[in-house]
Amino acid sequence: MDYFLSEEQHMIVEIAQQLTDERIIPNRAELDEKDEFPREILKSMAQADLFGVPIPEEYGGFGGGCLDIVLALEQLGRGCIGIGTAFAASALGVYPIIIAGSEELKKKYLPPVAEGKYFAAFGLTEANAGSDASGIQTTAVLDGDEWVLNGTKQWITNGGEAEIYTVIAITDKSKGARGASIFVVEAGDPGFTCGPKEKKMGIRASSTTELIFKDCRIPQDRLVGRKGTGFITVMKTLDSSRPGIAALGLGIGQACVDEAAAYAKQRVQFGKPIISFQAIQHILADMAIQLEASRALVYAAAKHIDAHPKDMSKVSSMCKVMATDMAMKVSVDAVQVMGGYGYMREYPVEKMMRDAKILQIYEGTNQVQRNVIGQELNKEYSRK
Amino acid sequence: MNIIVCIKQVPDAKDVRLDPETNTLAREGVQSIMNPYDQHALEEAVSLREQLGGKVTVLTMGPPQAEEILKQAISCGADKGVLVSDRAFAGADTWATSYTLAKAVEKIGDFDLILCGKQAIDGDTAQVGPGLAIRLDIPFVTCIQNIREASESELVMERMMDDGYDVVAVSCPVLLTVVKDLNTPRVPSLKGKMKAKKAEFTVLSAEDIGADAACIGLAGSPTQVVDVFPPKPRGGRAILNGSMEEQIEQLVEKLAVYL
Numbered sequence: 001m002d003y004f005l006s007e008e009q010h011m012i013v014e015i016a017q018q019l020t021d022e023r024i025i026p027n028r029a030e031l032d033e034k035d036e037f038p039r040e041i042l043k044s045m046a047q048a049d050l051f052g053v054p055i056p057e058e059y060g061g062f063g064g065g066c067l068d069i070v071l072a073l074e075q076l077g078r079g080c081i082g083i084g085t086a087f088a089a090s091a092l093g094v095y096p097i098i099i100a101g102s103e104e105l106k107k108k109y110l111p112p113v114a115e116g117k118y119f120a121a122f123g124l125t126e127a128n129a130g131s132d133a134s135g136i137q138t139t140a141v142l143d144g145d146e147w148v149l150n151g152t153k154q155w156i157t158n159g160g161e162a163e164i165y166t167v168i169a170i171t172d173k174s175k176g177a178r179g180a181s182i183f184v185v186e187a188g189d190p191g192f193t194c195g196p197k198e199k200k201m202g203i204r205a206s207s208t209t210e211l212i213f214k215d216c217r218i219p220q221d222r223l224v225g226r227k228g229t230g231f232i233t234v235m236k237t238l239d240s241s242r243p244g245i246a247a248l249g250l251g252i253g254q255a256c257v258d259e260a261a262a263y264a265k266q267r268v269q270f271g272k273p274i275i276s277f278q279a280i281q282h283i284l285a286d287m288a289i290q291l292e293a294s295r296a297l298v299y300a301a302a303k304h305i306d307a308h309p310k311d312m313s314k315v316s317s318m319c320k321v322m323a324t325d326m327a328m329k330v331s332v333d334a335v336q337v338m339g340g341y342g343y344m345r346e347y348p349v350e351k352m353m354r355d356a357k358i359l360q361i362y363e364g365t366n367q368v369q370r371n372v373i374g375q376e377l378n379k380e381y382s383r384k
Numbered sequence: 385m386n387i388i389v390c391i392k393q394v395p396d397a398k399d400v401r402l403d404p405e406t407n408t409l410a411r412e413g414v415q416s417i418m419n420p421y422d423q424h425a426l427e428e429a430v431s432l433r434e435q436l437g438g439k440v441t442v443l444t445m446g447p448p449q450a451e452e453i454l455k456q457a458i459s460c461g462a463d464k465g466v467l468v469s470d471r472a473f474a475g476a477d478t479w480a481t482s483y484t485l486a487k488a489v490e491k492i493g494d495f496d497l498i499l500c501g502k503q504a505i506d507g508d509t510a511q512v513g514p515g516l517a518i519r520l521d522i523p524f525v526t527c528i529q530n531i532r533e534a535s536e537s538e539l540v541m542e543r544m545m546d547d548g549y550d551v552v553a554v555s556c557p558v559l560l561t562v563v564k565d566l567n568t569p570r571v572p573s574l575k576g577k578m579k580a581k582k583a584e585f586t587v588l589s590a591e592d593i594g595a596d597a598a599c600i601g602l603a604g605s606p607t608q609v610v611d612v613f614p615p616k617p618r619g620g621r622a623i624l625n626g627s628m629e630e631q632i633e634q635l636v637e638k639l640a641v642y643l
């Protein structure tokens with residue numbers, strides 16, 4: 001379907017498509033097998049300027065919007081959402097600086113990210129604070145002209161690989177949700193280390209680790225935005241980043257339709273290609289319907305967000321739920337269409353099925369997204 | 385370091401068919417691409433410029449559509465593109481082509497290094513690079529698989545051989561032809577694509593480069609293609625099975641036909 005993309009958006013698609021076909025697809029199985037971080041591939045993505053897409057022009061980027069990032073992530077997701085996640089999490093790590101950072105922080109950190117010299121990460125989750133982010137226990141205390149951080153973040157994408165980390169910590173326990181603030185921590189800051197890489201079901205090319213702060217001292221000016229506004233910035237960050245996760249789901253969905261349909265055309269049983277059986281055609285048709293419907297919603301949501309409205313949360317959550325539930329379902333269906341071959345590592349769909357699951361969990365589980373949508377509806381209808 | 389990269393638009397090998405009637409390449413509906421070896425030459429030029437400064441000029445002789453590969457080269461980091469294009473160049477063999485390119489290089493002037501692909505995948509002659517160097521009276525080294533050290537005055541590199549490689553040091557200006565082991569060509573960048581969209585190229589005619597009409601195009605080409613034909617298909621193969629005795633028996637039976 002034609003979504004009437006701009007010329008620049010077509011360029012983003014072409015670049016991400018070429019990177020996916022030439023660099024990601026030939027290497028994804030090995031990276032998955034070896035739990036290996038895709039350093040070289042990320043370097044070629046940086047060389048192609050993809051890291052500059054979300055960075056404002058005055059800091060060396062392209063000032064791209066939500067739809068621009070969505071288009072890039074959809075292509076990358078078609079290849080490997082482990083690599084897509086590494087890219088998306090880096091963007092997530094810089095959004096708080098773009099949204100709320102001081103001019104000095106922007107000047108210091110955004111240009112090297114745009115050039116691909118710095119890679120970023122976003123640290124919110126802790127052992128006792130997952131869906132309920134307000135339960136975080138990492139603290140930051142001002143001591144002279146330095147902040148001192150203590151605590152442990154868990155399951156942070158790009159941990160150990162990133163140069164800069166945006167970290168959410170409690171600065172005033174008594175103020176509850178208004179007591180959290182965001183800080184930029186650099187790899188190498190005293191008192192900051194990353195744990196070992198977690199062993200995961202899928203997205204194994206991405207690195208997931210703990211961030212450990214033991215009397216980690218950072219300069220006072222690393223505070224992002226005003227003290228106490230941490231959660232507000234986090235919510236704004238996640239509202240604009242969630243369609244990117246949805247886009248990874250579109251990528252998986254597309255890859256699954258492509259793989260399953262191509263396989264069904266060439267697999268012969270009972271003397272006929274299995275695509276001639278209506279039972280198989282119907283599975284493929286349902287996969288294609290859900291994929292295209294999800295794409296339409298994700299693109300529409302991204303365009304809506306690019307208009308910077310006040311009501312971003314609901315539509316952002318809606319597209320995340322729809323496209324990631326679709327990715328899970330469609331990847332299971334692709335394995336089914338391919339039978340035993342689909343279950344084997346020689347074919348790519350078993351990895352897609354393992355990978356797809358994470359999309360329903362991170363950046364807010366799909367239950368939590370439904371809560372958001374439900375609460376918004378509740379608000380809307382109590383006004384009517 | 386100022387570098388000129390010679391590039392050629394060729395039919396995509398994945399698409400190539402012979403027209404069964406005329407036995408010539410069927411060009412209709414066949415996608416054109418930048419000769420794959422030239423993509424490696426361009427990549428090396430761009431990364432040398434990133435290290436040493438200077439500029440990268442891409443040069444191609446071809447019809448007006450060849451601007452497509454100049455655009456592609458800009459999107460992959462080249463600074464400038466020159467198209468040598470004139471009806472009079474049509475039908476050029478490697479002799480006339482190297483003459484024409486040499487004239488164009490003289491017109492462009494100021495260079496320390498010329499990079500070419502080892503060969504073009506349509507003609508497969510590997511003659512134009514060396515021919516160009518001879519015309520320009522500069523040294524050349526073919527089949528470069530690695531550049532170890534580079535400065536504006538000298539290059540140290542590895543030349544691929546059948547049984548390993550030679551290490552060669554040459555002073556500039558020099559012409560090199562490159563093989564695919566040299567590097568991995570980059571994917572176009574977003575900035576590059578935007579630049580390519582707006583890029584305008586210098587177009588040089590036979591007159592612009594001061595070419596002698598007797599040395600260009602079909603008239604300047606000593607090579608004349610008399611016939612083009614696909615090689616005869618080879619005879620079939622058979623694999624024999626069973627014990628050694630059985631196989632020998634089968635073999636004797638098959639050979640007996642020819643007695």
Ligand SMILES: Cc1cc2nc3c(=O)[nH]c(=O)nc-3n(C[C@H](O)[C@H](O)[C@H](O)COP(=O)(O)OP(=O)(O)OC[C@H]3O[C@@H](n4cnc5c(N)ncnc54)[C@H](O)[C@@H]3O)c2cc1C
Nearest residue numbers: 122123124125130131155156157361362363364365367368
């Ligand atoms: C591979 C990976 C990478 C990650 N990367 C990052 C990262 O870069 N940065 C970061 O900060 N975090 C990251 N996370 C953390 C991720 O965002 C959390 O795992 C997620 O928010 C869910 O939290 P939880 O795992 O603690 O689950 P829990 O919150 O314990 O939820 C368990 C179950 O209960 C459900 N549930 C919880 N509360 C409710 C409710 N109120 N209503 C209905 N259902 C509910 C959930 O939907 C889920 O099904 C990552 C996680 C993984 C696995």
